[in-house]
Amino acid sequence: MTDHSITTIPADTPLPADDLSRSLTVVLPDDPSIPHISQAGNVYTILVSGEQTEGRYTLIDMLVxxxxxxxxxxxxxxxxxxxxxxxxxxxxxxxxxxxxxxASVNIPANAPHRFANRSGKTAHMLCMCTPAGQEEFFLSIAERIPDRQSPAPKPDAATQAEKKQLAETLAPKYRTEFLTTK
Structure with missing residues (x-):
């Protein structure tokens, strides 16, 4: 049996009271008031932010x-x-x-990974990160776009290099490490 004591409350502990300051979140992925961004040609929509979940998780709609x-x-x-x-x-x-x-795919914390679309068509997925924070990383390095149907900007080589450098500089702050192949 796996020990989940790190993430669970002991059975004999009463549940906390309902936090009435928090409300139901309902979001439509095409809502222009939520953040839509383009990150390296991918289009991401922040559906639920860490701010809305007290840092517990973030949910991101991804068009790859x-x-x-x-x-x-x-x-x-x-x-x-x-x-x-x-x-x-x-x-x-x-x-x-x-x-x-x-299909659903879970990537454990600290495990090296990547995904790539080689299908010839756009892939659509939801990404949940727990705890939250990944959305803040994306928002700090990506380009804002009006909606998820907007085409991803096509940056020139200098802008791409600048964005790559920014991502590498900010990665440690957001608990991320880019891996190089040798």
Whole structure:
């Protein structure tokens, strides 16, 4: 049996009172008032932020075009993807497999991983990170776009290099490490 005592409250402890300062969150992915961003050609929509969950998690809607996906990386938070449409290659600890919708993939904290779209079509998935914070990283390095249907900007080489440098500089603050292949 696995010990989950780190993340669970002992059975004999009463539940805390309902926090009436928190409210129900209902969000539509096309709502122009929520953050829509383009990160390296991918289009992400922050559906639920850490601010809304007291830092417990964030939920991000991701549209990943053919050729899209992050470089190999790892971070000290859990990341779960629910692939709604399309297919992606997930590389986890050096092993690559093609995952087709509908499917869910959980990446344990600190494990090296990446995903890549090589299908010829856009893939659509939800990404939950717990605890929250990944959305703040994305918001600090990505370009804001009006909505999730907007085309991703096509930055020139100098802008791409600048964004890559910014991501590498900010990564430690957001508990992320980019991995290089040698």
């Amino acid at each position: 075009p053919d050729g899209g996906g992050p470089p190999p990386h790892r971070h000290d938070f859990e990341e779960m993807f629910t692939l709604l449409e399309g297919e992606l290659e997930f590389t986890f600890r050096g092993e690559t497999q093609t995952i087709r919708a509908p």
